[in-house]
Amino acid sequence: MNIKIADLEFEPLISAETILARTKEIAAQLNIDYADKAPIFVGVLNGCFMFMADLLRQINIPCEVAFTKLSSYHGGITTTRRIRDDFDLLVDITNRHVVLVEDIVDTGNTLDYLVAKLSHRKPASITVCALLLKPDAIEYPVEELKHVAFNIPNEFVIGYGLDYLEMGRNLDGIYKRVV
Numbered sequence: 223m224n225i226k227i228a229d230l231e232f233e234p235l236i237s238a239e240t241i242l243a244r245t246k247e248i249a250a251q252l253n254i255d256y257a258d259k260a261p262i263f264v265g266v267l268n269g270c271f272m273f274m275a276d277l278l279r280q281i282n283i284p285c286e287v288a289f290t291k292l293s294s295y296h297g298g299i300t301t302t303r304r305i306r307d308d309f310d311l312l313v314d315i316t317n318r319h320v321v322l323v324e325d326i327v328d329t330g331n332t333l334d335y336l337v338a339k340l341s342h343r344k345p346a347s348i349t350v351c352a353l354l355l356k357p358d359a360i361e362y363p364v365e366e367l368k369h370v371a372f373n374i375p376n377e378f379v380i381g382y383g384l385d386y387l388e389m390g391r392n393l394d395g396i397y398k399r400v401v
């Protein structure tokens with residue numbers, strides 16, 4: 223079923239069942255990779271909240287959970303490139319293994335900024351796990367991006383944590399803009 227939010231219409235792209243199945247696969251790999259590393263999973267708010275919750279429910283090794291918040295879209299459907307640091311990561315990550323959990327990597331600008339910022343704090347490692355990647359939009363390749371649940375076309379999407387004008391985050395699947 224299509225969804226209308228303000229002036230835009232959206233159609234289904236990835237179902238809740240497909241997201242969950244893929245999330246389980248990624249979690250299974252992380253459970254192996256980080257078995258004895260007590261990683262800190264760091265969610266990048268707001269968009270990560272559903273993916274983070276579903277992913278962490280499948281993680282069965284000792285781990286910590288923390289959040290940081292950045293924004294770069296400021297309400298529209300294209301990135302502004304101006305990154306706002308809304309709140310900093312408050313845990314000490316020195317010598318710790320960090321797994322960043324992102325909603326979507328578009329140009330890679332936000333992720334590039336965040337990885338550089340956290341690297342200064344001397345973690346043992348940083349790995350990024352993203353729900354979505356738009357391979358055709360990437361301008362800042364980030365080598366720490368090791369897990370991507372889905373590659374999607376270079377189109378604006380909402381749902382499963384992602385918003386348009388702060389709406390649509392509650393949808394249990396991912397929808398793309400009808401153009």
Ligand code: 5GP
Pocket residue numbers: 269293294295301325326327328329330331332333377378379380384385386
């Ligand atoms: P980047 O810095 O990689 O260009 O953009 C990353 C941020 O832009 C994401 O964390 C997300 O907040 C926002 N973003 C990028 N593409 C989309 C999209 O298709 N839909 C929504 N809702 N947000 C997006």
